[in-house]
Amino acid sequence: MNDFKLKKRNLFGNAATIEHLLKNIAEEKFPHAVIFAGIEGIGKRLAAEICAAALLCDNPIDGEACGVCESCRLVAAHTHPDFYIVEAETTKTARNIKIGQIRDMQAEASLRPINSSRRVIILDGAELMNNAAANCLLKTIEEPPSQTIFILLTASRSSLLMTIRSRCRTINFDKLTPAQIRDALIERGVEQSEATRLSVIADGSFGRALKLKDSGGAQLRETALDTLEKISRAKLTNEDIFTLGATVADWSREMFADFLTHVQKILRDICFAEVLEPHNFDLAPRLHEIKIPERKIFAMLETGAEFYRRLKSNANLRLLAEAYLFRLKKIIG
Numbered sequence: 001m002n003d004f005k006l007k008k009r010n011l012f013g014n015a016a017t018i019e020h021l022l023k024n025i026a027e028e029k030f031p032h033a034v035i036f037a038g039i040e041g042i043g044k045r046l047a048a049e050i051c052a053a054a055l056l057c058d059n060p061i062d063g064e065a066c067g068v069c070e071s072c073r074l075v076a077a078h079t080h081p082d083f084y085i086v087e088a089e090t091t092k093t094a095r096n097i098k099i100g101q102i103r104d105m106q107a108e109a110s111l112r113p114i115n116s117s118r119r120v121i122i123l124d125g126a127e128l129m130n131n132a133a134a135n136c137l138l139k140t141i142e143e144p145p146s147q148t149i150f151i152l153l154t155a156s157r158s159s160l161l162m163t164i165r166s167r168c169r170t171i172n173f174d175k176l177t178p179a180q181i182r183d184a185l186i187e188r189g190v191e192q193s194e195a196t197r198l199s200v201i202a203d204g205s206f207g208r209a210l211k212l213k214d215s216g217g218a219q220l221r222e223t224a225l226d227t228l229e230k231i232s233r234a235k236l237t238n239e240d241i242f243t244l245g246a247t248v249a250d251w252s253r254e255m256f257a258d259f260l261t262h263v264q265k266i267l268r269d270i271c272f273a274e275v276l277e278p279h280n281f282d283l284a285p286r287l288h289e290i291k292i293p294e295r296k297i298f299a300m301l302e303t304g305a306e307f308y309r310r311l312k313s314n315a316n317l318r319l320l321a322e323a324y325l326f327r328l329k330k331i332i333g
């Protein structure tokens with residue numbers, strides 16, 4: 001099996017989408033500017049590289065990259081002269097695509113392709129362009145250099161300029177199901193119960209499941225559940241709150257946001273157990289044991305939403321976490 005066929009196999013959740021794109025390539029109908037839209041970690045980048053390989057391959061077979069020619073080899077190594085990737089640059093305070101990066105890309109795009117009959121440009125994280133960069137890109141997409149194909153990847157299509165959106169065809173990538181994520185994790189050697197836990201909290205993103213696996217993300221949900229169990233039995237002491245506050249002080253804001261999200265989802269699962277499919281279906285027996293009156297659950301959910309907003313300010317994380325837990329404790333009374 002060639003490298004790109006292997007990669008295609010990794011796109012388990014959006015197989016039909018990539019087949020459709022490859023068919024477009026076989027029929028010479030691939031759009032000159034396309035947006036791949038969908039949450040992080042569901043294979044947009046992988047799909048874009050598979051398409052790039054197919055578009056640049058010297059001997060494509062039914063629209064697919066052969067995987068063995070010089071072009072395929074260079075695309076796989078990211079050294080093909082007609083294959084250009086623009087990625088967001090991360091600094092301490094921000095992650096964005098700057099106008100200079102777009103200008104560099106344009107300079108490249110204005111040249112004739114070198115090895116192939118066309119050039120493929122991937123813009124990964126297109127929503128991370130600032131206005132100047134987006135307007136600069138718009139000019140190129142309005143009058144595209146002949147033989148140049150743009151693939152824009154975005155987790156937030158609505159953040160792109162309307163004028164860019166209207167000039168690109170959009171291909172939507174779906175969230176994966178927990179079962180798809182679980183099976184893929186098991187296939188990669190993750191133990192079954194861990195795979196189930198991760199698949200439930202990954203929110204449809206395989207990339208997120210992998211990240212959670214490496215960062216001990218399943219433990220975060222356990223901490224959230226444990227805290228709620230204690231609160232519901234009026235067993236959460238002030239010492240517990242200060243201990244947790246000290247732990248949170250070492251977390252990133254993103255991690256505390258995840259913690260809040262877990263608490264909110266667990267509360268919703270408890271409240272709507274009778275009517276909705278629970279998020280945390282693997283925790284059903286433990287959730288069933290938590291008894292909190294509906295009125296108080298709503299108050300706790302509102303508090304969670306409020307602290308989620310406060311998290312976006314510069315508030316001290318430890319104090320924020322402690323204030324949050326004291327509020328939940330007070331609601332239970």
Ligand SMILES: [Zn+2]
Pocket residue numbers: 057058059060065066067068069070071072
């Ligand atoms: Zn090839």
